[in-house]
Amino acid sequence: MTIQGDRIKSVTLREVAKATQLSVAAVSQILGKRTHLFSPATQKKVIRAAAKLGYRRNISAWATRTRKFGCVGLLSSAGGEHGRIFVEMIEGIQTELSSRDMHLTLTWLPEGSATSREYMPKTLREYMVDGLLVNYFVQIPQAMIDIIREYGIPAVWINSNWPDDCVYPDDEEATAHATRYLIGLGHRKIVYASYSWGTTQPSGHYSQEARLGGYCSVMEDAGLTSRRIEHPEYLPRCEREAFSLDWLRAPDRPTAVV
DSSP states (O other), X not given: OEEETTEEEOOOHHHHHHHHTOOHHHHHHHTTTOGGGSOHHHHHHHHHHHHHHTOOOOHHHHHHHHSOOSEEEEEEEGGGSSOOOOHHHHHXXXXXXXXXXXXXXXXXXXXXXXXXXTTOOHHHHSSOOXXXXXXXXXXXXXXXXXXXXXXXXXXXXXXXXXSSSEEOOOHHHHHHHHHHHHHHTTOOOEEEEOOSSOTTSOOSSHHHHHHHHXXXXXXXXXXXXXXXXXXXXXXXXXXXXXHHXXXXXXXXXXXXXX
């Protein structure tokens, strides 16, 4: 890319090919996704020439020709109420995409906007991503599911337990494994404690039932009595310590907790 007056002139593949004395097709492949077909020396020659001339691939032309954008969108709940996002997760996604010469676009969904066709982000309204990762997994509105499916973008739902198009941890086996471990240490009075949802509220996520199921199944197989410790209502984090101390100081307190 060069600047002529107040105009920016884009460097073409033909100019890079001329500087390296290679064909336009060869230069296009080296600067595209077929670099491995050429020797390291030829790759270095083309890459250096492109950098010196200021060449940048015209992504608009490439997308028009291939109908691909080399981009995956991550749609996540703003504020974390319907789905938390962690730095490690973003790093893992970006690392995998980078290995495939792709990049990530992050979009937030504010509270109440998930079912609004008017608000749906640009990544859905316009054809600009090759696929979608949906990090919205607590109390998912059916209208939101319908809207995403209508747009026809391939989507994978993170931490949602569905028959297909999803990825999630094995919460049931996780608590089962933990319970078996505690039994192996000699514990018999093992309780299952959960403060995520109150007993009078509907479960907002599949993991609530799965984790409890894993614990109860192992306790039953071992001939031990299951015991749940939960609060009738959702318990804010600032109140959990006091609530925990109450049952930990009780005469029939457990010897281990899952």
